[in-house]
Amino acid sequence: KQEVTQIPAALSVPEGENLVLNCSFTDSAIYNLQWFRQDPGKGLTSLLLIQSSQREQTSGRLNASLDKSSGRSTLYIAASQPGDSATYLCAVKGETSGSRLTFGEGTQLTVNP
C-alpha cells in the first residue's frame, strides 16, 4: 500500500527566505506526483504536476523535483512571501492503486513579514 510522508509537518520562516518542502513515497510505481496548496477552510489549488518520466517542473517561484527511484519529491519556493502561507500537500497517482491519488499529511507553512 502506497504511503506518502511530508516533512516537516509545519514550518515558519521570515519573508524572503528560500525554502524546501519534502515529500516521500514508499511505492515508486507511480504515474505522476502533484503538489497542491490549501488555504485555511478552502479547496485545493494545483501548483505543479510532474509526470513519472520527468525530473522537475517550474512555475514562477516554485520548482518541484521528482526522484522516482528513491521515492522523493521536493517543492522549492524562492523568495517566500506572506501570501505563500498555506498548507502544501503532495499526492501521488499510483500504477497499482487504480489511478487513485494518495495524499501526504501536508506541510503547514507560515511566512512571517
Add this chain to the structure above:
Amino acid sequence: DTEVTQTPKHLVMGMTNKKSLKCEQHMGHRAMYWYKQKAKKPPELMFVYSYEKLSINESVPSRFSPECPNSSLLNLHLHALQPEDSALYLCASSQVYFVPGNTIYFGEGSWLTVV
C-alpha cells in the same frame, strides 16, 4: 476556465434531514470526484464518476448517495448523517479518470456540520 464550483459553501443539517451538495464544472471533464476532508487531515476519496457512471465507491456508507445527472454536474445526497460526518466535502474533476497524466482540479469545498 479551470473552475469547479460547489454549492452551498456552508451547510448545517440535523441528523434526520435530507440535503444535497452540488458541484459543477464546464471544462469538458469526464471524470468527477467526491472527497471528504477532516480538519488537519488530507482528503479521502469517496466516489469517482467516469463518463457519468459510478466507477469507484470507496465503501462509503449508504447515507451518502452520489448522482451524476450529466457530464457537468455532480451531486451528493445526504440523509440521516451522523455528527462524525461533519467535514469539508470537496468536489474535483479531471479530463478522464484512467489516463495517468491528467491534472485534477478541486473546488472550494462545502463545509458540512451535522448537529
